[in-house]
Amino acid sequence: MPGRKDELVLIDGSRIIIEASVRAGAEIFVGYPITPANWLYLYATQRFPIILAAPDEITTLQWMAGLSAAGKTPVTATSFPGFALMKESINMAFMMELPMVIILAQRLGPSTGSATCGAQGDLLLLRGLISGGHPVPTLCISDLDDCWNLSASAVSIACKLRTPVVLLTSKEMVMTLRSFDLSDLSPIDPIQHRFYSGEAAYLPYADDQNRVPAFLPVGNNRHQVRLTSSTHDTRGLLQHSTDEAMANTRRLQEKIVGNLPDFTYYELDEMEGSDTLIFSYGISSAAAREAVRLLREKGIAVSLLIGKTLLPAPPEYFTILDKYERVIIAEENLSAQYCEILFGGRKPAGISTVGSIGKMITPRALVEEVAGA
Amino acid sequence: MRNEVPSECKLVCIPDEHEMFVKAGRPRRGCQGMKKSLISDCRLAEGRQGMSNQRLRVNANSFAFRMRPQGSSRPDDAKHRQGMSTKFLNTTGLPYCKGCGHHLIARNTAIALEKSGFAPLDTILVTDIGCHGIIDRCFNTHTVHGLHGRAAALGAGITLGLSDPKKKVVAFIGDGGATIGLQHLLEAARLNINMTVIIHNNMLYGMTGGQASGLTPCGFRTTITPEGNPVAGYDICALAHTAGAPHVRRIIGVGDFSEELTEAFKADGLSLVEVVEICPSYGAKLNPGTKLDTIIEASGQKIGLWQTGNKDAYSLQCRENLPSLFEKTPEIKVEFGSKLKRPFSIILSGSAGEGVQLASELLARAAISSGLRVTKKGSYPVTVGVGFSTAEIIISPRGIHFHGISEPDLVIITSKDGLRHNRKRIEAMKCGILFIDESLEPPETAAEVVSHNFRGMGPRNAAIFAVFFFARNSGLISISAMIKAIQDRGLAGKIPIEKMKKNLEGVV
């Protein structure tokens, strides 16, 4: 068969995510069981150089923060109930500027919801993750190629920007088997840690290049390192709302938003003459891709945007959306969460949403939304 | 003797100072004559309000709070100053209220770290939220100031990340932190993490207004229990020791306890020291005249040391060069063909434990080896061992974006559980085919119904046999491809392939 290469396998997203994370240089996985993230945990135990089984998700994140402070790059995988427990500690890691990756495999909520049912219901939670509204870089997987590429990017962004990164996925991506050609995957370069090597006293929160302070692990023999979760100055000393401390808190925001061009990932498939765009992300991308194929087969011009960097929302999305008379945003939730993140409580004219709970959005629903209009 | 409960607490406090206190600080209701007991601390804190700062001050260079006229100096002060660490602390002005027991913990920690032979950059001080937690700026060590109650977990992460016995992680927590972070203490103890946890137990939450914690003893008054705490506090030492910590000690936090801390710092594995002390701002005010040793005695808890010998500290196993997960994901060669021209969707459903997921995986592999693309989604209740087990498979000659199935081309039912789970879907079928075990009554459906004895191969083989039946019946996947998939999975000896083939001979 033309184009068909030789490394065909039957594989799930979990294996690809874990393999990519390790190849990107993450060396420790801290796990706590939760459906539907269990395959990630299982495969991590077979592949990560170091595995830790935490007794709960608060401990998971605290251990990860400690490991990260000591110069390691930890990864975990969870779902909403576990993620909710991690939230305060993610704030801590964000404030301390500790690299780590949290894989969030979404399931149906609210609360414990349905553990074995997929969903895309956690995006507003992620947008409000940090007290203060600072965005945590959030990448969202749309297919098995993304499992590879975005997992590696997540590790690299976490280290480059000294920040926790959320890798967002859902039950249907990590637990569904697919035929896949491994030879399509491009090689991953492991991250190179660049620790502070200066002679001058180390400032853990200096406003360095690109607003990212140089990193130096605690416990080193050269410089004292102070890390703190509370409002602090460049030395890592607790401060009330002093000018220096507020400048640091502002820098945290600018560090993520200002470096967004370095981690803006999306897929744009524009069709000449189309005035309609389907915009989707995550698991609903599959339905969006299929709907676009079906529509084009019928001779209906339609374009497709798959968002992969979700938070902060890249400005490019607005530029693309603005070009179309009609935009259909497809996401598997009730409340059109990404639409709300992009446009607030009031959708602009020309934008409609297709949602679903308890089952995936179907290509047919999108075809009807486009063609039925 | 370290293991004995002392009849009196050690207090670096000398009689003339007591006398001075008594004169200046007027005895309170319930106060007995000043003895060498912690009550002096309590009273001191209360007394300070009635005294000028000149007459009462915290002597930053000694191990206890003394009262003396300013400028007076005692010979033993010089001795204490000599023993005072400046290597670890960068100031004599610690950030606590006057008379707070935390002063002594910080100073004794500094001395003990030096006695233990650690350099400041060998030491990582991890602190919680709570009054004690604001000490980090005063230490010349690495400092990590985290969340309320999590220092033991954060410290454990650092210990594991460094994995260096020459480094010392010290976690400072309060009794409040020990309450909210109890799991972290027990886990650090269970794993025997190589670090030291020092619990500043002043029996209430000082920073937030004097509320009772999980370590507040019965009868102790706090701002939320003005009549006395109605329940007993945790015996945190007993808990930690039971959980596995090999070196646990409870001490009363007065005077020089640097020797006890030195022992803890030198111990292998998790050492935990609970320092019982008083918060002058709340504890002393609300419990006038109460002696710390009396409180502890009344609680039934012991001052002393719990030790377990020869227990290895937890060490991380680092497994270099593990094989890629892809190596364990066998490549499937395209060796067969298929006449399939469009995507074909199959739902295979039966009972848990009857090989439904395995059968569908084998079908998926056989399809790949036949040059097709495949998706396979499993669904089953959270209790994977009972009830239904359903697999949704799509096979297609071209790439598959969407792996959901709205209208299946084929539904295969091998058991009652499977039928129950799919009845509605079968009834809704407007076309397509239903394969159903002959023991089951097919629902009303527009699908073409084919009954066959799938369970005749035994319940565990019913699903696999049904897949063979599909292969034979549809001709979309060859039986050879199915057999190859079974062989590749190493299951050739476990599945009665010949029996199945024979049974299928008559099937067209």
Ligand code: SF4
């Ligand atoms: S409030 Fe209590 S615990 Fe806090 S510093 Fe003051 S005396 Fe110490």
